[in-house]
Amino acid sequence: MVDALKGAINFLTAPEIFITLASVLFFLSMRYKAFWAPKVALALGILGAIFLAVSMLDHNFALIVKKPDNVPIVAMLFLVGFFVWLSMHQAHQNDERIARGEPPNEASNGENEKTWVWPDLVYTELLCMIIGMIVLVVWGLAFHAPIEEAANPARTPNPSKAPWYFLGLQEMLVYYDPWLAGVVFPSLIIVGLMAIPYIDMNPKGNGYYTFKERKVEITIFMFGFLIQWVLLVILGTFLRGPNWNFFGPYEYWDLHKLLALNNVNLSEYVWVKALGVGLPKNMFVREIPGILATLVYVVVLPGLLARTWLKKYFEKLGPWRYAVFVMLLLLQIALPIKMMLRWLFDLKYIVALPEIFFNI
Amino acid sequence: MATNATKPPEPFLTRTWDYITDTQIWKSIFRHGMPSTSRNRVLVVMTNVFLHLHPVKIRKSGVRLKFTWCMGGLTFFLFLVETFTGLLLMFYYRPTVAYAYMDIIDLAEQVPLGIMREIHRWGAHAMVITVWLHMFRVFMTGSYKPPREFNWNVGVILLVLTLLLSFTGYLLPWDQLAIWAITVGSNMARATPLLGYEGPGAQLLALGDVKMVHAGSDARFALLGGRFVGEGALLRFYVLHCVGIPLIAGILMAVHFWRVRKDGGISGPV
Numbered sequence: 001m002v003d004a005l006k007g008a009i010n011f012l013t014a015p016e017i018f019i020t021l022a023s024v025l026f027f028l029s030m031r032y033k034a035f036w037a038p039k040v041a042l043a044l045g046i047l048g049a050i051f052l053a054v055s056m057l058d059h060n061f062a063l064i065v066k067k068p069d070n071v072p073i074v075a076m077l078f079l080v081g082f083f084v085w086l087s088m089h090q091a092h093q094n095d096e097r098i099a100r101g102e103p104p105n106e107a108s109n110g111e112n113e114k115t116w117v118w119p120d121l122v123y124t125e126l127l128c129m130i131i132g133m134i135v136l137v138v139w140g141l142a143f144h145a146p147i148e149e150a151a152n153p154a155r156t157p158n159p160s161k162a163p164w165y166f167l168g169l170q171e172m173l174v175y176y177d178p179w180l181a182g183v184v185f186p187s188l189i190i191v192g193l194m195a196i197p198y199i200d201m202n203p204k205g206n207g208y209y210t211f212k213e214r215k216v217e218i219t220i221f222m223f224g225f226l227i228q229w230v231l232l233v234i235l236g237t238f239l240r241g242p243n244w245n246f247f248g249p250y251e252y253w254d255l256h257k258l259l260a261l262n263n264v265n266l267s268e269y270v271w272v273k274a275l276g277v278g279l280p281k282n283m284f285v286r287e288i289p290g291i292l293a294t295l296v297y298v299v300v301l302p303g304l305l306a307r308t309w310l311k312k313y314f315e316k317l318g319p320w321r322y323a324v325f326v327m328l329l330l331l332q333i334a335l336p337i338k339m340m341l342r343w344l345f346d347l348k349y350i351v352a353l354p355e356i357f358f359n360i
Numbered sequence: 361m362a363t364n365a366t367k368p369p370e371p372f373l374t375r376t377w378d379y380i381t382d383t384q385i386w387k388s389i390f391r392h393g394m395p396s397t398s399r400n401r402v403l404v405v406m407t408n409v410f411l412h413l414h415p416v417k418i419r420k421s422g423v424r425l426k427f428t429w430c431m432g433g434l435t436f437f438l439f440l441v442e443t444f445t446g447l448l449l450m451f452y453y454r455p456t457v458a459y460a461y462m463d464i465i466d467l468a469e470q471v472p473l474g475i476m477r478e479i480h481r482w483g484a485h486a487m488v489i490t491v492w493l494h495m496f497r498v499f500m501t502g503s504y505k506p507p508r509e510f511n512w513n514v515g516v517i518l519l520v521l522t523l524l525l526s527f528t529g530y531l532l533p534w535d536q537l538a539i540w541a542i543t544v545g546s547n548m549a550r551a552t553p554l555l556g557y558e559g560p561g562a563q564l565l566a567l568g569d570v571k572m573v574h575a576g577s578d579a580r581f582a583l584l585g586g587r588f589v590g591e592g593a594l595l596r597f598y599v600l601h602c603v604g605i606p607l608i609a610g611i612l613m614a615v616h617f618w619r620v621r622k623d624g625g626i627s628g629p630v
Contacts, residue, residue: 087497091500104629106421112419112628117418120418125433132437150534165526178550197505206630207502353560
């Protein structure tokens, strides 16, 4: 019974199922506000705590979670969960008020008025500092900072992991080559974040929580933060073992676990499997299908979207803002797209030019 | 008609307090009375260099914990904790391959009551989390919208600097965890387009047969000060961690706080 349950959870946490399920849940929660009722949040929080507590009885699970550096990630999970709930709960409350014709919570019952910084703000800050300091000291007494064997450049640990907050990027390496996953996409995350105030032309929702007035912005941002960042950090920390293979939370990290790698490039799909003519000698001819697909994605698609689904945004933002917005959006969802292609078709590279280190 | 003679004497503590606050030393430090009147509440903020980061009065909705979560404040607090504990750690730590690891071991085993490294490390993890949550809160309240666009950008840079601070600090214990995490992290730089020797386009940068971008001249080499994570990388990361990045972050924090005030204080509905 217990083993069957563990087996089921191991199965459900496989990346393709885990990420898909989480994404479906995410979009459902954006669609239905019943998800954000306090009762549901409380139930989820308690369930999460019970899951964690019971799972600690499992040797393999405890081994990973009790690593000192992984403790903050568990804490982060609950903190992120709580604050996402808190913001969405207040957003829905405000939306109801606005629908009734009332001002948001932040502007009613005298909240617009000013109050003294001393004592009202400084005491809150003092309290936060004291609590923060207590947490740090208790945490410091409870867990020793990790120190392993002395550095040895000749002995590579397996798995070798980047610091935990970069594990989302390391997980991206499964789907994209280092020049994209390690350099271009991280730079784009920074650029994209910085661009937000200049491409979000919606004047509403400034200074108060709301969801209804900013549905699209919030959904895009939260998908990036929760699914493409936090979830991938979780995956990379707890579910990736030796050789970056996937291991369920209750699975033993077997160094010799073998997974068949039968990923196929798009060029092979087209030239060998569909046309049956073999790969052309010239590398650029060989990769024409992938190059065309990529060009369609980054050049034709933005124009197409401007006339169809995103017409509203093209008209509202103007050509330049729209161009930046649509490029960032397309590159953001390039990751889930490549994931799907990998899971469904074992697709390795869309464009594979290893001769010049250019693989997409 | 009451006379002074029937009035009971003030309690001892009150008398002591009155005496202390009446001395020339006290008056030279605090140039106003207790902040219980409007005038003194203004003065307490205006005459104190630390408190005057704040305005004198603030929107009621802006002091609510459920609105701000105090995450920005906690991030700044953690930065100060990291600065203080980091300073203490610098007394015991020498950034060379020969000494670094043993200094950390000594710190754990020989220094009495030493939880400074623990607080430093957990504080660093916590700071990464509080920065994320602060940014998330600012997004969810739409506080990046005009006129606060620029300050959001300063915040994004501060987020990156926080991650870099944590990343550079990760190497310093010089154990297996440290060098391999940094090796994995810095291997990415090898694939930088044009600037990394395994990056797309790097081969184009060649004069005849002479490559301009190779393992000894690419982006990763510049980051590590060598072809692998060694002595050069340790010193570079140490200097960046203790001086370079905190300095830039400190300046940007000043700009960040200044702009919070200048862009209209904490955000609220109009």
